[in-house]
Amino acid sequence: VEKAIERAQICLLVLDANQGITAEEKKIATDIERAGKGCILLLNKWDTVKGFRMEHCLKGIEEEVPFLKHCPTLFISAKTGRNLDKIIPMVKKVYEDSRIRIPTGQLNRFIEGCLRRNTPPMIHGKRLRIYYMAQVAVEPPKFVVFVNYPDLMSVSYKKYLYNQFRDAYSFSGVPIELYLRGKEKADPNEDLVG
Secondary structure (H helix, E strand, O other): OOOHHHOOOOEEEEHHHHHHHHHHHHHHHHHHOOOOEEEEEEOOOOHHOOOOOHHHHHHHHHHHOOHHHHHHHHHHOOOOOOHHHHHHHHHHHHHHHOOOOHHHHHHHHHHHHHHHHHHOOOOOOOOEEEEEEEEOOOOOOEEEEEEEEHHOHHHHHHHHHHHEEEEEEOOOOOEEEEEEEOOOOOOOOOEEOO
16 A cells, blocks of 8 residues: 555545544544645445435545645545546546645745734743745645754644644645754754644
């Protein structure tokens, strides 16, 4: 499975709609995210599901694997052909999103808006300063946030920035990698999302 994920540009994660997500499928979804691959969630055998709404089915899966919340989902039936015609257009959209480049100026306006709405908290008498943000790669999109001291980034503020970023930019089905870089010790492996 890992080799197939590595070779793929976009992964289609097919689940049995009657079963939800199994432990093995959770591992596969996590591997897809770690590999930086785009993902589309396909819930098959929807024609056999009785008494469940799509939203309830999806909510349980998203709680198990938060990354899947950002992945487009189709409720399909291989037997009846339901929604099969929508898979290829969705694959194209996720691929296009994985290749989006956002100009630094636009990212800086995004950061300024985040700071205006929610100022970073004081930690040990110091406040996190965010200087700017830049995109450094596509497939998957990678961004570096330049700050005064990375250790001043609280877990809750990390989540705030990540969620704001997801709201502002589509990147449907695509994992986003955000890194912190401090003014003194540059560490490109310092993961913002953690």
